[in-house]
Amino acid sequence: MFEEQVYFTVKIDELVAKAEDIAQEGYRLIQILCRVKNQKEHLGFEEHENQQNQADQLQPKELQMIYSFENEDLRLINLRLEIVQGQEIPSISGVFLPAFLYENEIHDLFGVTVQGMAVDFQGKLYQTAIRAPFNQAPSSSER
Amino acid sequence: MAKRTIIPFGPQHPVLPEPIHLDLIMEDEQVVGAVPSIGFVHRGLEKLAEKRDYVEMIYVAERICGICSFIHAQGYCQTIETIMSIEVPERAKFLRTIWAEYSRMHSHLLWLGLMADAFGFENLFMQCWRIREQVLDDIEATTGGRVIFGSCKVGGVRRDIDAEQLQKMAAHLTKLEKQIREITDVFAKDYTVQKRLRGIGVLSRQEAYATGAVGPTLRGSGVAEDLRTLGYAAYGSLDFEPIVEQDGDCYARTMVRMREVFQSIDLIKQAAAKIPAGEIAVKVTGVPNGECISRLEQPRGQVFYYVLANNTKHLERFRVRTPTFANIPPLLQMLPGCSLADVPVIVLTIDPCISCTER
Numbered sequence: 001m002f003e004e005q006v007y008f009t010v011k012i013d014e015l016v017a018k019a020e021d022i023a024q025e026g027y028r029l030i031q032i033l034c035r036v037k038n039q040k041e042h043l044g045f046e047e048h049e050n051q052q053n054q055a056d057q058l059q060p061k062e063l064q065m066i067y068s069f070e071n072e073d074l075r076l077i078n079l080r081l082e083i084v085q086g087q088e089i090p091s092i093s094g095v096f097l098p099a100f101l102y103e104n105e106i107h108d109l110f111g112v113t114v115q116g117m118a119v120d121f122q123g124k125l126y127q128t129a130i131r132a133p134f135n136q137a138p139s140s141s142e143r
Numbered sequence: 144m145a146k147r148t149i150i151p152f153g154p155q156h157p158v159l160p161e162p163i164h165l166d167l168i169m170e171d172e173q174v175v176g177a178v179p180s181i182g183f184v185h186r187g188l189e190k191l192a193e194k195r196d197y198v199e200m201i202y203v204a205e206r207i208c209g210i211c212s213f214i215h216a217q218g219y220c221q222t223i224e225t226i227m228s229i230e231v232p233e234r235a236k237f238l239r240t241i242w243a244e245y246s247r248m249h250s251h252l253l254w255l256g257l258m259a260d261a262f263g264f265e266n267l268f269m270q271c272w273r274i275r276e277q278v279l280d281d282i283e284a285t286t287g288g289r290v291i292f293g294s295c296k297v298g299g300v301r302r303d304i305d306a307e308q309l310q311k312m313a314a315h316l317t318k319l320e321k322q323i324r325e326i327t328d329v330f331a332k333d334y335t336v337q338k339r340l341r342g343i344g345v346l347s348r349q350e351a352y353a354t355g356a357v358g359p360t361l362r363g364s365g366v367a368e369d370l371r372t373l374g375y376a377a378y379g380s381l382d383f384e385p386i387v388e389q390d391g392d393c394y395a396r397t398m399v400r401m402r403e404v405f406q407s408i409d410l411i412k413q414a415a416a417k418i419p420a421g422e423i424a425v426k427v428t429g430v431p432n433g434e435c436i437s438r439l440e441q442p443r444g445q446v447f448y449y450v451l452a453n454n455t456k457h458l459e460r461f462r463v464r465t466p467t468f469a470n471i472p473p474l475l476q477m478l479p480g481c482s483l484a485d486v487p488v489i490v491l492t493i494d495p496c497i498s499c500t501e502r
Contacts, residue, residue: 005435030355030464033460074372098469098472126181
């Protein structure tokens with residue numbers, strides 16, 4: 001490994017305060033990612049085959065966000081945040097302005113609601129044919 | 144008070160190699176704000192990792208973008224190799240470094256040509272791309288592909304370059320260096336070029352760092368960040384320093400890319416001289432299990448890979464944060480205050496690669 005992989009776990013109500021602490025230490029935001037935990041256990045492939053009512057496919061799931069920061073020495077630290085689908089999370093764009101772009105992307109692709117984004121594209125950053133496409137299990141074909 | 148109008152820029156525009164849309168908020172001829180809109184070439188490639196075997200996924204990763212192709216494949220392979228604790232042979236690391244620097248050269252020459260075209264210097268654009276053709280010929284001679292190399296795999300590389308070929312490449316690069324210097328002298332010294340680039344799209348050091356700028360956009364504002372200094376591949380064995388300019392304007396960013404072309408030539412020659420003998424790949428068995436972050440320096444800047452594997456042949460999550468995505472907020476910082484005629488030049492100085500941005 002070329003760099004240390006450092007992770008800290010935070011809760012929703014600690015996120016903004018922790019981001020402020022990290023900013024004070026001279027770090028900047030590198031990226032925010034989201035993933036669905038245990039996606040295959042939540043949706044059967046048969047349900048995914050039915051494309052008629054797409055809203056039904058967005059069932060509550062556990063999601064994990066990873067916020068990555070670096071300083072001028074290229075040291076990388078990551079914050080892990082576990083949420084449940086439907087929970088709203090606060091934006092860190094008040095601390096790290098570039099966060100608005102990642103938060104809008106996560107909203108459009110995963111359906112996560114982020115409160116207080118510096119710039120809110122209202123779901124129009126990515127124009128996708130289905131809502132929250134990354135929040136769906138892969139289709140049963142070709143696996 | 145000046146009346147505000149909104150002028151759409153893109154998604155189709157002569158200066159844009161790929162589609163991005165900006166709503167430019169104008170007061171007369173001056174830009175006061177810009178609102179980006181992306182998603183025209185979103186392909187859901189990260190989601191595809193859940194359906195494709197982790198070995199097949201290399202072919203997808205190197206097709207995230209044509210210009211940045213090799214380093215995408217390298218970053219993906221590196222991340223998987225770290226998770227699986229695979230020790231890549233030293234010769235393979237040097238070969239990866241050589242191809243990565245060729246990739247950087249052809250990307251920067253492509254960009255220099257597009258920049259010349261953006262301010263109307265078409266002859267200079269053609270000269271840049273003429274030289275780039277020779278770089279692509281060298282790449283094709285060693286990998287079989289001009290743009291999508293297909294030479295990286297988990298555990299090493301697929302092809303070798305023998306000593307004779309390496310010598311020929313080094314000799315050709317010496318000839319190319321002379322030709323490149325003729326065109327870069329125009330960028331550096333021509334009066335009209337300087338008029339179009341100096342003092343335009345200024346991004347201060349603090350703004351560049353705070354808005355998340357990466358690559359030449361960041362180094363053009365005086366921040367000496369280059370992920371190659373982490374020492375991945377064979378970079379730990381090579382001698383180089385990040386190329387930095389202080390002015391933070393379009394000219395500074397152009398100079399950074401220009402000087403990086405020469406740096407790439409030097410790095411390839413160093414790697415060709417130091418490359419050890421040995422195997423080019425190790426056998427890979429099993430499936431990955433674990434998570435890893437890898438960061439590499441693409442021609443446009445820092446690329447971030449996150450892979451989460453769950454002991455099956457399909458990855459649970461594959462995340463790529465590309466440099467152009469990180470450079471969009473700095474772009475929105477550069478635009479206010481400029482005139483409409485300077486917008487294409489400023490947009491081009493972040494070297495937008497929208498295929499990478501949207502994946």
